Amino acid sequence: MLERFDIRSLDAYAWVFDLVSADDEVREAAVRRHRTLLWRQDRSRPTGTLADPVAAFAAFADERAERTGDELRRLEPFALLCLQWQERFPADWRRVQPRWPRVSWPIYGFIRHGASPPVRAALEDLLLDAVHRPRRHRSDGRYHDLARHLDSPALRERLRAAAGAPDRAARLHAGYVLWCVEHPRESMTDRSWRRWRRTHGVPITHPRPGPELAALPAAEAAAELAGLGPRELAEVFEALEPAPAARIAAAMGDDPVVPAAIAAMALRPAAWMFNAMPQPLAARLLAAMPPDLAAVRFPRPKHDQVLLLMSAEDATARLSLMPPLQASYQLQYRPADVAARFLTAMDPDAAALALAALHRGWGPVRILDALPPDAAAGLLARMPPQDRDRVCWTAETERFEAAARAAVDAAGPPVT
CATH class of the missing domain: 1.25.40 (Serine Threonine Protein Phosphatase 5, Tetratricopeptide repeat)
Incomplete structure (x- = not known):
């Protein structure tokens, strides 16, 4: 059973606001502390990171217990911080993902519990920031859900202004969010976005309307x-x-x-x-x-x-320029020798970050074993310290377990 987060311990989490500090050294220390606590903690207990108050606000910590209004107001700044961190420092955010906290948690919490006026104003600003930048990932669609709950004449006016922005992508994104707000019964999915884009955003009429063009051979x-x-x-x-x-x-x-x-x-x-x-x-x-x-x-x-x-040249050039997490997705289920061959040919810094981001599939250990020892050591040396510690700890654990299994198999069945 999950150990419930104790709101009386909230003062111990004051350090997490350093995650959005303007001081690079302070922010880097907070990100490193956050990552270290997450991957070393037993997930059945509070982690000591931003994930705890955010999960408590979203009611994921204990679904049976309802928070009082005062408790929710105390947790609101942490939920808002989670969204601000993702928006202002996406590179730091990606270094923690795909681990806790997830960007959908605070949004679901605000949808469920509402927001106090100061926080509501900050959420509207974040929504407009999300509208004006390219969509980063699927979780950006959660802001569309939030927009319906923040609906007000002032918000609609800001969205109409954004829908007239010079930037084409921002103009379309703002137009779609405004349409979602004005049509609360419509679904908000990737398919509805594409349908809106075809019919309202950029309907093509030359050389003929889109549906007619699609129906042609x-x-x-x-x-x-x-x-x-x-x-x-x-x-x-x-x-x-x-x-x-x-x-x-x-x-x-x-x-x-x-x-x-x-x-x-x-x-x-x-x-x-x-x-x-x-x-x-x-x-x-x-x-x-x-x-x-x-x-x-x-x-x-x-x-x-x-x-x-x-x-090989074209493939590695494109892999080297991918964000680390995206490059890790391309490598995660490949045979270890194929992944090792790609990593060896990639830019060394990009290869190290891609290997560090590889949490799924075969994981980094088999790939490290398939690399020449000097190449493996070089990639580990280029990783951020917390990633290097995690990968080395995982490798040692897997190798110990493999050796233990081999010893048991060699010993044969127990004598009865």
Whole structure:
């Protein structure tokens, strides 16, 4: 049974506000302390990190116990801090993820319990900040849920102003959130976002409306789109569902405008489009794009042949430019020798961070064993100290357990 968080211990958590300190050294020390406490703690007990008050606010610590209004107001600053940390210092946040706390926790807590006026104002600011930046990950959609609970004439006016912003991505994002607020019965999913985008955000009318273009045979649609520039073709691809967009791209053959158009697309629509393609086509188009633009548009890791269908040079160039967590997703379920080969060819600093972020699949230990000893030592030396400690501790534990199992097997069955 989980040990319930004691709100009387809240003063001991004052240090977590250093996670958003403007002083780099203070913030780095807080992030390191947070990570160390998380991976060494028994999860049945409070961890001593920001996760404890945030989980208590969201009522995950003990579903049977309802917090009083005074307790909720005391926990609110910690829930708000969790969102501010993710928004202001996303690189530090990613170093802690995929561990606690999760960004959805405080949002669900505010949806469930409401917010006091000062915190509500700060939440509106965070919502507008999220609208004005590119969507980072799926959890950004939680802000859409929160927007409906923060709904007010002032918020709608701010969203209308954001919907007229010069930046196209911010304009579309703000328009969609405003539509969600004004239509509370509509679902808020990736599919509804794409539907809204096709019908309200950027409805295409040239060379014909999107539904008509998608219904054409791929070769006919490709012929109608011939002659469009990368920016115009990107708008058409973004306005279509991923599957018909992928079919039309395949029908356009080796036209160099296709990879240029996908490179000009927003990140998520481009990744969805690659997910809908045959892997050889995805590999060819990603190889034809600039490495930095291709790296952040890769399809999800289940398309595990895309990297292998590219040349070693193209694959490692794109892996080296991926965010560490995304690169770890591309490596996590590959055979250890294949992952080791990629890491050896990558930029050493990028390889070290990708290996440190590898928490799933086969984990970092088998890959380290498949590397030459000097290469493994070099990657460990380049890791942040807390990651190096965790990886070394995990490796020692796994090797000890393997040796113990081998000794038991060698000894044979017990004598009766």
